Amino acid sequence: MYRYDSMDTRLVRERVEEFRGQVQRRVAGALSEDEFRPLRLMNGLYLQRHAYMLRIAIPYGLLSAAQVRKLGFVAERYDRGFGHFTTRQNIQFNWIRLEDTPDLLGHLADVQMHAIQTSGNCVRNVSSDPEAGVAGDELLDVRPYCELLRQYKELHPEFMFLPRKFKVAFSGADTDRAATAVHDVGFRATRDAAGALAWRVYVGGGLGRTPRVAQLVHDSLPLEQCVSYLEAILRVYNLHGRRDNKYKARIKILVGDLGVSAFRDEVEAEWAQVPEAERALPAAAVARVAAMFDHVAYDPAAAAVTTHRARAERDPAFARWLRTNVRPHKVAGYNIVYLSLKHPGRPPGDASSDQLYAIADLAERFNHGYVQATYTQNLLLQYVANADLEAVYAALDAAGLATPNIGTLHDLICCPGLDYCSLANATSIGVAQEIQARFDDPDELEDIGPLSLHMSGCINACGHHHTGHIGILGIDKRGEEAYQIAVGGSPGVDDAAPAKVARILGAAVTRADVPEVIALLVATYREQRNPGETFLDTVDRVGVEPFKERVYG
């Protein structure tokens, strides 16, 4: 992974000291809360219902063992023993005291971490395919470009006061595992007409109260020009994005108002002002950073080890875990192992300090010292050799991280909702747990197959309810929590299965009814499905009517 040089280290330390000064001025009353808010938000600090929440950046989701261990320490020392992984591959701590934040950030700086731009109206953490570098269907390892963009956007002086937040995602594989279509800008690797690698650039995606799927703004951008092209987009947005209404301030509204073709013209005109020689990243910088992601010397003998197969034959639990939580690797003999943070009874995405310590140890023993956070609020180990699968399974099982539910209905995405968030209309964590409890038979879960359930506690859509195969939105119905149910959404998989927004089935239901409604949807799918069809396939084929009929008929 990228290793800080002395400049990076100095910058992060200096940012901690700047923030320490801002906190002191706030505590002393020299800064009003109105003035402090944008400053603390630029540094990931939110005021929630009960305490401050600090969001820490995990650039493109990649962590070292030392970083994971430090996060465990932060959870133990400054929180109530837990960290919460988010859909943008960051981690949040929900019980932070304002006065502690400068020291906490100092601890993070020791392991090259920070909270810079994890919130605020600026370019947020860059997210990526969690399987980048190891996926079997990969065209390009996007992590070096993610890192170069991270460096570019961090404290970029021109873009710290954008109309609204700005999120960028990268995907370099056939399958999009980074939800690029619902980001402000998404870069997807492709081949141009001459067969060279290039980017397809998408702009204006986003969820919230006006969900939009991103539109193509460039179909073959040379790889090394991604940063300068993004800069042109940012400049157009900074000048022309709406600032009069925060609900209309995201770039998706600007792109919608102008139309993608006029927006493209604006970007091209802006880009044309950048001298040609400055449009490409320096080749030496790309090469230097790319070399840092060359993590593993793969063992050609690894594929010869097949002891895990024999174990699977006599141990159904292990076999199930292999089927659900282990994915193919680009190198034979290696595996991508998902760590489920969807343990029933736990808020989705939560990891305890003990689990974080255990994960750090595992990463060192079996994964060359790395851990990766995913868009679906799980973690993964991406370099596990066949020979280590049984030991990894045993350790994960002991730590409560081997729940065999990756990609199933249990593996739901869910925002913090009413438990923490001051904007929430409804509980989400509790409802998630009630749904998980309703489907507690692993055979049934496996039979249902790939099914993503996304839930948000309000219209802001942090739980991505618009892109769930089943989406649940918590609303306030005359003072009562109620839940709108939708089906058929997707963050997009590939050209054949693009992103789409889930369609609402009908009137909102009570909290008590949610698990039963989900059960009815699942039952409808199981009745209607053709062999081999997933839930989403069936919705696409038969439409929402049969589902609606079953729930409301």
Added chain:
Amino acid sequence: MAEPPRELMILDGAVAPRRYTLHDDVPDALAPQMAIPCDAWLRLREAGAPLIGVGLILEGDCDLRALRQHLTAIPFVALHITKFTDGRCYTHARRIRHLWGYPGTLLVYGDVLRDQLVYLWRVGVNAFYLRQDQDVRAAVQAFSLFTAFYQYGPVRPVSAAG
């Protein structure tokens, strides 16, 4: 006696007496160091007014395209930040300074707090009128907070000649 803070500015990293006056309406008698709104400046210029030493004011929503051809004739540009969180003037500054190579003074005024200074400085601003309640002498320390920056290419801290 020290000047009262409202009379002070930061110029090229040091505290200095304010030297520019900002006018929403064009005064009867124009004089050097006065700034007038951009459209008025351009109008007078088209009409052949000499405008010796007269600068212009840019608001966030100004369209800069008409300005470029006159750049060499503009002695200073005053960027008006009406609201702390409005970032448009940062792009104006970057464009004028870095993309168009403007060598004159770029001044900001309005809702300007010390927390913006380093960013503004790095997009090319070299003169600052802070909001009236700000401690100018304390704020000037902001420039030494950061010694490390990521961005490459044209974004560099500048200390332009005024």
